[in-house]
Amino acid sequence: TSSDSVVTLLDYGAGNVRSVRNAIRHLGFGIKDVQTPEDILNANRLIFPGVGAFAAAMDVLNKTGMAEALCAYIEKDRPFLGICLGLQLLFQSSEENGPVNGLGLIPGVVGRFDSSNGFRVPQIGWNALQITKDSEILDDVGDHHVYFVHSYRAMPSDDNKEWVSSTCNYGDNFIASVRRGNVHAVQFHPEKSGDVGLSVLRRFLHPKTNIPKKPTEGKALKLAKRVIACLDVRANDKGDLVVTKGDQYDVREHTKENEVRNLGKPVELARQYYKEGADEISFLNITGFRDFPLGDLPMLQVLRLTSENVFVPLTVGGGIRDFTDANGRHYSSLEVASEYFRSGADKISIGSDAVYAAEDYLKTGVKTGKSSLEQISRVYGNQAVVVSIDPRRVYITHPNDVEFKAVRVTDLGPNGEEYAWYQCTVNGGREGRPIGAYELAKAVEDLGAGEILLNCIDCDGQGKGFDMDLIKLISDAVSIPVIASSGAGAVEHFSDVFRKTNASAALAAGIFHRKEVPIQSVKEHLYKEGIEVRI
Ligand code: 1PR
Structure with missing residues (x-):
């Protein structure tokens, strides 16, 4: 050279x-x-x-x-x-x-x-x-x-x-x-x-070369609403890392073999979504809660390879917490996160561990500075730390039936219930915790989260639209950006969520993987509807 x-x-x-x-x-x-x-x-x-x-x-x-x-x-x-x-x-x-x-x-x-x-x-x-x-x-x-x-x-x-x-x-x-x-x-x-x-x-x-100017369609005026493609990643039973997708978090085929649903290869799909105009790509290592992520070198490799030619922000989540391996070696969550950042992540996302941190914080009112959330945001900045919330809707007849913030629901519960609260879960929805999504969101904002990725187990993979009640509740409760997730099935669901809530971004998985609705169509629809998007 x-x-x-x-x-x-x-x-x-x-x-x-x-x-x-x-x-x-x-x-x-x-x-x-x-x-x-x-x-x-x-x-x-x-x-x-x-x-x-x-x-x-x-x-x-x-x-x-x-x-x-x-x-x-x-x-x-x-x-x-x-x-x-x-x-x-x-x-x-x-x-x-x-x-x-x-x-x-x-x-x-x-x-x-x-x-x-x-x-x-x-x-x-x-x-x-x-x-x-x-x-x-x-x-x-x-x-x-x-x-x-x-x-x-x-x-x-x-x-x-x-x-x-x-x-x-x-x-x-x-x-x-x-x-x-x-x-x-x-x-x-x-x-x-x-x-x-x-x-x-x-x-x-190349300052002196005369590169012709690129023509522009549309005009950027202000902060755009983001459209994010999410890749839930895990090893299948053969040990290959695949992009999978659940229905209400169940990712196994309902066949005799009961195999993990396989929707493609993570690096290839990420590249494809980048080319199609995704504003951001998220990788969620959905079994990270039980497999130690630094033992999971393929995930780091996915990040390294993806970041070579995907030039939009990359988020990675799953398994970010303190960990002691079989040889007694202790890894702090900060080390785990650092390894992700070094491999090409711009943001890391914390699920289960943020729930425990928020529970402790609400109990004691003390910020210990020791949680993963606090440590990572102190070193890398709030903007690098996303908290992923996995709530499940719990219907109740009266808002005072629970100590958590409840909302009046748009669609009544199975027994005509008019209210619901949103119970946080850990370990990929496997365990419900005594804290609501509202309480969690406010606590993690205090602890240093820079953004919230708001899933909803009830809506995940259903294609019936986002949970507006939940997204409205959370996006009004915090002053950090909220990403609406779970349930997108049509382009109108995106315009709906941006019209009716204060979400800053909307994330979808299934419709992109199954090629039902391309990212480009979502963008075009939003643009036609007068919602600011990046074209
Ligand atoms: O708890 O820190 O190890 O993080 C685990 C992460 O993995 C969390 O962010 C959690 O949301 C995610 N996760 C765990 N289990 C599952 C599962 O599906 N079995 N995926 C899971 C959760 C939901 C979204 C999904 C949207 C949109 N994912 O990722 O992409 O719901 O889907 P749709 O558009 O098809 O409806 P930790």
């Missing part, structure tokens, strides 16, 4: 930059990792994908002498691309666990989004840019959505207007990208923004 086709990457080891690496390689470039400050000064082209928390990142940069080298490199107008925290660190300071000083190259303070005006924090999802000056690398973005995931943002002002190249609206009008000469930085994730994102990286890597 000639030095022209090598890009220098500043990875200080705080999180998953695997997807940035994969995207660079996908575009035909080699990678040289920064080991010393001199590597920064000698770079031809430098990419800085900031991950983790602002203070921790500045600490590393200061201690290693990289902060000084970065400032010198940027002051010399050398080709630079900062991503996410890699944009924020260019500013004077941040309020994240602070105030903490940044590199001080751009005037302004990075502050937290205000959730009091009804916007959910973190901002997770595909949003639109207002391009304020020519930035070259954004030439293909135009009217398309790009993927953001963050709780902090920098604001445009008179002092930094010479830098700002685009803004984005999410309650506030915040800085989405900056550019001065050869120095670029973006708040969104080009490596997770599909084809449009890859073109941002391509234009940075």
